[in-house]
Amino acid sequence: MLYIVGLGLGDEKDITIRGLEAVKKCEKVYMEAYTSLLSFGLSGDGLSTLENLYGKRITIADREMVEEKADDILSEARVSDVAFLVVGDPFGATTHSDLVVRANTLRVNVKVVHNASVMNAIGICGLQLYRYGETVSIPFFSDTWRPDSFYEKIRINRELGLHTLCLLDIRVKEPSWESLARGRKKYEPPRYMTINTAIEQLLEVEQRRGESAYDEGTSCVGFARLGSEDQMIVAGTMRELLAVDFGAPLHCLVIVGKTHPLEEEMLDAYKHGRGSLNQKDE
Numbered sequence: 001m002l003y004i005v006g007l008g009l010g011d012e013k014d015i016t017i018r019g020l021e022a023v024k025k026c027e028k029v030y031m032e033a034y035t036s037l038l039s040f041g042l043s044g045d046g047l048s049t050l051e052n053l054y055g056k057r058i059t060i061a062d063r064e065m066v067e068e069k070a071d072d073i074l075s076e077a078r079v080s081d082v083a084f085l086v087v088g089d090p091f092g093a094t095t096h097s098d099l100v101v102r103a104n105t106l107r108v109n110v111k112v113v114h115n116a117s118v119m120n121a122i123g124i125c126g127l128q129l130y131r132y133g134e135t136v137s138i139p140f141f142s143d144t145w146r147p148d149s150f151y152e153k154i155r156i157n158r159e160l161g162l163h164t165l166c167l168l169d170i171r172v173k174e175p176s177w178e179s180l181a182r183g184r185k186k187y188e189p190p191r192y193m194t195i196n197t198a199i200e201q202l203l204e205v206e207q208r209r210g211e212s213a214y215d216e217g218t219s220c221v222g223f224a225r226l227g228s229e230d231q232m233i234v235a236g237t238m239r240e241l242l243a244v245d246f247g248a249p250l251h252c253l254v255i256v257g258k259t260h261p262l263e264e265e266m267l268d269a270y271k272h273g274r275g276s277l278n279q280k281d282e
């Protein structure tokens with residue numbers, strides 16, 4: 001059996017009881033480590049915190065491993081219980097549907113244990129989840145690659161009065177260009193896009209496309225480390241949020257569409273300059 005287990009958003013304590021029971025009975029535990037991140041990351045003590053709680057060794061599954069060796073993981077799951085851990089909810093990232101489809105093709109049994117996802121945790125700011133349009137991903141621009149397919153989607157969402165969730169790029173274990181040219185893979189340090197970079201890129205694309213999908217005065221909400229003790233949520237215009245230091249990753253951004261009075265009331269509590277509500281336990 002392959003157990004695909006959501007870990008939630010904060011730290012090791014956010015796994016569900018059902019998820020923990022599944023992990024404890026598995027012979028092998030993989031942890032997907034390229035579409036999201038728990039608040040403590042996976043360096044140093046992060047991994048051992050999880051291993052101590054589960055009483056199991058964890059194998060980190062990076063993009064290369066999941067994409068190239070999925071069949072090996074599935075072969076193990078055919079003859080024993082294997083857990084595949086995903087930060088957030090397993091279906092909060094498009095990637096893991098592939099694994100399920102592959103498992104079905106190979107007739108490997110799959111059980112999914114759900115958990116909170118960034119896709120629903122953003123509800124905390126008061127913008128109703130029912131009033132969102134298509135989610136977009138904002139990739140890091142480089143000197144030669146500045147893709148802007150997200151622009152059209154944001155424009156359509158805004159024309160319909162819908163909010164847009166922007167997920168921000170995560171680059172882990174990316175081989176550097178020089179190392180590829182030399183034929184010996186060396187990896188760049190991990191990079192996580194900040195809200196500030198996302199807004200700079202969004203404004204650059206608006207300037208290039210000029211279709212008035214949004215501008216510096218457009219209302220947004222920035223979220224950092226949602227679900228953890230020090231989460232930060234600030235509502236303001238793009239211009240205002242450009243000046244906010246949201247701190248450590250992960251970050252995401254919502255571009256606000258047409259609002260309902262109740263949404264406005266909730267958003268007020270997070271307005272720029274009021275300090276963010278981070279809901280720390282007293």
Ligand SMILES: C[S@@+](CC[C@H](N)C(=O)[O-])C[C@H]1O[C@@H](n2cnc3c(N)ncnc32)[C@H](O)[C@@H]1O
Pocket residue numbers: 009035036037086087088089090091092093094116117118119166167168169170223224225226227250251252
């Ligand atoms: C592929 S998505 C989310 C996947 C995850 N499985 C889930 O269900 O939440 C990853 C992106 O969501 C956003 N994100 C994820 N967790 C977050 C958090 N705790 N706080 C803020 N943004 C987050 C970041 O922009 C990140 O690059």
